[in-house]
Amino acid sequence: MKLLIAYASTEGQTRKIARFVADRLVDAGHSVELLPVSAAQDIDPAHFDRVILAASVHVGHYQSEMSEFAATQARALLARPVLFLSVSLAAAGHDAEDWRALDGIVKDFADATGWQPGQVAQVAGAYKPSEYDIFRRFVMRRIVAAKDPDADLDVDHEYTDWDALGALVDEWTSKAA
Numbered sequence: 001m002k003l004l005i006a007y008a009s010t011e012g013q014t015r016k017i018a019r020f021v022a023d024r025l026v027d028a029g030h031s032v033e034l035l036p037v038s039a040a041q042d043i044d045p046a047h048f049d050r051v052i053l054a055a056s057v058h059v060g061h062y063q064s065e066m067s068e069f070a071a072t073q074a075r076a077l078l079a080r081p082v083l084f085l086s087v088s089l090a091a092a093g094h095d096a097e098d099w100r101a102l103d104g105i106v107k108d109f110a111d112a113t114g115w116q117p118g119q120v121a122q123v124a125g126a127y128k129p130s131e132y133d134i135f136r137r138f139v140m141r142r143i144v145a146a147k148d149p150d151a152d153l154d155v156d157h158e159y160t161d162w163d164a165l166g167a168l169v170d171e172w173t174s175k176a177a
């Protein structure tokens with residue numbers, strides 16, 4: 001199968017997730033084109049059997065370049081199986097209100113772009129104080145302290161469950177189109 005994986009990543013975790021998924025698909029014998037969505041604006045999804053898009057949540061929104069891509073390519077995306085990986089810290093927890101908010105973020109994205117992802121997977125991201133500026137560090141310390149009281153707030157922490165992500169991708173690719 002020929003797959004396109006396009007991602008938007010602000011601090012790097014979604015890029016790492018996209019790379020992990022690409023490596024797994026290549027190992028399974030698929031042909032994969034992996035690129036940042038900002039470099040995919042000229043790519044026609046119609047040249048691929050399936051597409052995986054990945055973006056991360058920052059203050060309740062995905063990166064604008066992912067919205068632009070989805071809006072421009074809505075018709076081609078709707079015509080083939082697409083898995084949308086929504087990366088956030090809310091997905092690391094079990095707070096019902098947080099999960100409702102994640103559903104709302106996907107809905108706002110679908111309303112704004114005219115593209116409703118066929119399958120959405122909520123994927124836990126990372127807390128990376130080593131890469132934040134002062135503003136981000138302040139915001140994120142408060143969020144992580146509330147969600148994960150045992151976390152050392154000075155140390156980077158990856159919440160992504162790689163085994164679960166791999167299993168999800170395997171299941172999605174083995175499903176009939």
Ligand SMILES: Cc1cc2nc3c(=O)[nH]c(=O)nc-3n(C[C@H](O)[C@H](O)[C@H](O)COP(=O)(O)O)c2cc1C
Nearest residue numbers: 009010011012013014056059060088089090125126
């Ligand atoms: C400034 C900032 C705002 C964020 N806002 C949210 C948010 O509203 N909801 C959430 O669940 N996670 C939020 N996060 C967590 C990110 O989604 C998480 O760190 C993710 O791994 C970032 O992915 P990236 O490294 O690919 O950019 C925020 C992170 C930062 C730095």
